[in-house]
Amino acid sequence: MSIDARHVPTDRLNTFVREAGDPASPTLLLVQGNVSSSVFFEELMTDLAGDFHVIAPDFRGYGDSERATIDATRGVADLSDDVAALLDAMGIEGPVDALGWSAGGNVVLQLAIDHPGRVRRLVLEAAGSPYGFGGSTGLDGRPVAADFAGSGGGTANPDFCAALAAGDRGERPTSPRTTLRSFYVRPGFTFDPQLEEKYLDGMLKTSVGDDVYPGDRTSSANWPGVAPGTTGMNNALSPKYLDQSGFADLDRVPPVLWIRGDADQIVSDTSMFDLAQLGKLGVVPGYPGEEVCPTQPMVSQLRAVLKAGGGQVTEIVYAECGHSPHLEHPGRFATDLREFLTR
Template sequence: MSLSGTRTHLVQTARLNTFVREAGDPSAPVLVLVHGNVSSSVFFDALIEELSDTYRMIAPDYRGYGGSERKTIDATRGMADFSDDVVALLDALEITEPVDLLGWSAGGNIVLQVAIDHPGRVRKLILEAGGSPYGFGGTHGQDGTPTAADFAGTGGGTANPDFCARLAAGDRGEEATSPLTTLRAVYVKQGFTFDPEVEQRYLDGMLATSVGDDIYPGDSVPSDNWPGSGPGTTGTNNGLSPKYLNQRAFADLDPAPPVLWIRGEDDVIVSDTSLFDLAQLGKLGAIPDYPGEDVAPTQPMVSQLRAVLEAAGEVTEIVYADCGHSPHLEHPERFVADVRAFVQ
């Protein structure tokens, strides 16, 4: 169930049947919200409500996530299946003017890809806790140098198998690897508390993720390099592997759209010391047989994104204190004000 004033409906595009949350005057400027991995557009309910007095708010679910049709994600295209889905939705809604796009977490990579492949469709970008332009894991240096030739330690094999099993089973418990505990411990800074009813809606959004080789986390292949697996060819986590994702081209756009980058200083997902980077976990002793920093260095995700955005041109970086991976949930009033100021 959405908040009052938000309409939910299915839109058949040229690519798939897409579940969409929408609110606001259809003639108002368009702001598209793109959610992150293992979530859905339900996480934007309050933000949609706050901004719908000024903007036409559109928030789709990824393919295979939330209420959208389950269709295989071709990871060899990086984030392009997702970004092309967004453009197909705009086409189906007959929106031809450039729009503003907000991408949260992996959604940040998706909106960057929209700008790279369809620059005429984008006016401004907002990256909320956006991921590295060189994918997730398996690179080092600000230029995204690959750590292993086969990109070991990235892709579908990086997801915790117990978490995936609980996600597939619809587990609503509070065990250490459950979706609910993950929501509380890493989507936000530990100690942040949700309204219980809202928390259950967010959990519903997580549990609506299709689990499998085709969607989340994706398939994997064995590797002779630590930690023993590399990226397959389908699914979200493989689309985020640096084997297939390199968004350095954003810096070459002429002109690149202005970017507002908002992140939390306590984010443990997208970080230069991310607790979801297997190299960092190995360094901390959580994954055995770590070969050392010389062989498997931690990915400097934030530094990599900053380097590309600054090379592109106009970027405003805002870091929220006492905030984790979800500024729009943890500091909603400030987030709305910052977005309004930038978009206007």
């Protein structure tokens, strides 16, 4: 089944959206992760279009959507409000099932918190912690430092950002292609060459700068010397601005399917993107030790919030799988998704 790709003007911005399936079928919303776009969902959309009306937008400043500043002081609410505005513009009035991959998991959680009437069920795929990325510890997401050092725009690798901005398609250690191969999927996973180029295209459409990715930064007297700024994606994911523990307090907590890989290096209790974990391993110099700067238990934090909500939660861990279950195990992922959505 074909995928229709177009721009949809909303009252917030001009959003690029991929759409497949019969609009009369139940709507399934697919929300991308960081440094990606809706193109990563095309194969899944084709698989599901016979049963669902599937829509997959690009974030502001990502893919082919309009470039607009992400106000990080709202956490990811700019992005979830963009999604709600898109649903309005497309005339989708009833609740939808929403799937969020990686940082997209935070976006659909925020959609459920701020727009509870919009969400029927949630699928969290390798979703980020409800306390954001970096700078927090413990199951309650308490900050490691008063200024939330270790999170925000300054945590992104500057060489990777430069390669992204330059449209680098090479294979250097910090290139987008190497990052795609080494971290988006489990080590040893091999993409179909045409799909790899398509996904790389999606990554390279990320707008690089203080406004979108990774965002601005401030210096800190606390290790590792950087603290969050106020704009851009990585700051929106800082625990300074993002606290989604309120999901557990909703009057109606939607059923949740949580799928993650056992070899995920990005969202993990020992994440290779957590500067505290890298410091602990000796990769980032000057680490002051676990007592001063403990690592972030991302998976455990999410589990604690989901458990506190008291709703129906199904957690599935895929063996031999990294950060992208829908890419690494597409058949199983589609089957598990269908089973959950048609119960």
